[in-house]
Amino acid sequence: MYPHEQTENTKELKARVEAFKALCRSRSLRVTEQRLEIFRTLAQSKAHPSAEAVFAAVRKKLPNISLDTVYRTLASMEEAGVVFRVGLSTKARFDADLTPHYHFVCMDCGEVYDVFPQPGAPSLLVPQDINRFGEVKNANLQFRGICNRCRAAAGKEK
Amino acid sequence: MYPHEQTENTKELKARVEAFKALCRSRSLRVTEQRLEIFRTLAQSKAHPSAEAVFAAVRKKLPNISLDTVYRTLASMEEAGVVFRVGLSTKARFDADLTPHYHFVCMDCGEVYDVFPQPGAPSLLVPQDINRFGEVKNANLQFRGICNRCRAAAGKEK
DNA sequence: AACCTTGTTAAGAATAATTCTTATGTTGAA
DNA sequence: TTCAACATAAGAATTATTCTTAACAAGGTT
Numbered sequence: 001m002y003p004h005e006q007t008e009n010t011k012e013l014k015a016r017v018e019a020f021k022a023l024c025r026s027r028s029l030r031v032t033e034q035r036l037e038i039f040r041t042l043a044q045s046k047a048h049p050s051a052e053a054v055f056a057a058v059r060k061k062l063p064n065i066s067l068d069t070v071y072r073t074l075a076s077m078e079e080a081g082v083v084f085r086v087g088l089s090t091k092a093r094f095d096a097d098l099t100p101h102y103h104f105v106c107m108d109c110g111e112v113y114d115v116f117p118q119p120g121a122p123s124l125l126v127p128q129d130i131n132r133f134g135e136v137k138n139a140n141l142q143f144r145g146i147c148n149r150c151r152a153a154a155g156k157e158k
Numbered sequence: 159m160y161p162h163e164q165t166e167n168t169k170e171l172k173a174r175v176e177a178f179k180a181l182c183r184s185r186s187l188r189v190t191e192q193r194l195e196i197f198r199t200l201a202q203s204k205a206h207p208s209a210e211a212v213f214a215a216v217r218k219k220l221p222n223i224s225l226d227t228v229y230r231t232l233a234s235m236e237e238a239g240v241v242f243r244v245g246l247s248t249k250a251r252f253d254a255d256l257t258p259h260y261h262f263v264c265m266d267c268g269e270v271y272d273v274f275p276q277p278g279a280p281s282l283l284v285p286q287d288i289n290r291f292g293e294v295k296n297a298n299l300q301f302r303g304i305c306n307r308c309r310a311a312a313g314k315e316k
Numbered sequence: 317a318a319c320c321t322t323g324t325t326a327a328g329a330a331t332a333a334t335t336c337t338t339a340t341g342t343t344g345a346a
Numbered sequence: 347t348t349c350a351a352c353a354t355a356a357g358a359a360t361t362a363t364t365c366t367t368a369a370c371a372a373g374g375t376t
Binding site for chain 1: 204236260
Binding site: 188190208209 | 362363
């Protein structure tokens with residue numbers, strides 16, 4: 001890596017960390033060393049690390065951090081929209097309907113709903129350069145959010 | 159459900175089961191009661207059941223079936239392209255890059271690669287009626303397949 | 317129809333991923 | 347500085363999935 005690139009990256013990283021701090025404050029989430037370090041790690045990585053991998057990296061700076069803190073923090077960062085979770089919740093679900101359609105998955109209860117493309121909509125186009133990585137077997141488009149039932153339930157309990 | 163619908167559905171189910179048997183034979187997979195019952199259960203369900211849920215349903219017909227058999231069978235059915243797995247493998251991965259892009263996920267090693275949309279490509283359009291189900295927080299398009307590294311490794315071991 | 321060969325299964329132990337419990341520590345508002 | 351609320355570490359507990367092993371059964375062969 002060239003020095004000027006490093007400078008650029010360092011600048012950008014600092015800016016992102018500041019933005020993260022501001023976001024935390026705006027949500028009345030406390031700015032802890034653990035949260036900052038986890039965010040820095042993730043913001044610097046291009047490897048889509050697992051919770052375990054983030055844990056290993058952060059540990060070098062904060063040897064006493066617990067894996068649970070990493071899980072909790074990643075979840076709250078996802079909630080805040082600062083990071084993106086690749087994949088889904090831990091439980092696999094299956095579908096025997098092979099006609100082209102997508103899924104709406106509730107981030108709260110895990111329920112899965114079928115979503116069919118609008119008639120006449122262009123079919124999903126696969127980016128060309130994907131073949132650089134390997135052989136594609138299938139595509140999976142899912143939308144995540146909170147289903148009506150969970151939203152209603154969350155409203156009531158207040 | 160109206161009687162004639164049931165007849166239609168039953169007919170269609172039988173046809174699908176026959177096709178499944180044929181597929182098994184063509185792949186020299188043995189046609190066992192367990193496989194048939196698991197396939198029937200899944201083909202009749204619109205609930206995107208989990209392995210556990212399939213297990214519970216199949217158990218009513220085959221009280222001695224094991225959960226492990228359900229897992230094994232679902233995996234082989236996915237491999238055969240008969241069912242679709244909603245979501246991903248069990249390990250969560252995270253990404254701090256929030257610019258619009260997709261992922262290519264290796265079904266073998268779990269590695270995640272970034273895939274960027276082609277310049278000028280229309281952005282992903284969200285089907286209108288998705289709002290029937292709840293509030294969408296984000297969209298996730300992923301392609302699954304075998305990455306070059308795993309393909310090479312699989313080739314060697316033969 | 318009995319007979320193998322080999323793939324398949326049940327049972328339960330083992331592992332992997334994630335979450336919970338509880339006591340202690342820390343942030344940031346007053 | 348004080349203190350309430352929130353966050354953390356540690357490790358136990360839970361959940362989801364996979365492995366191990368011995369018994370079993372499918373389907374080709376005789």
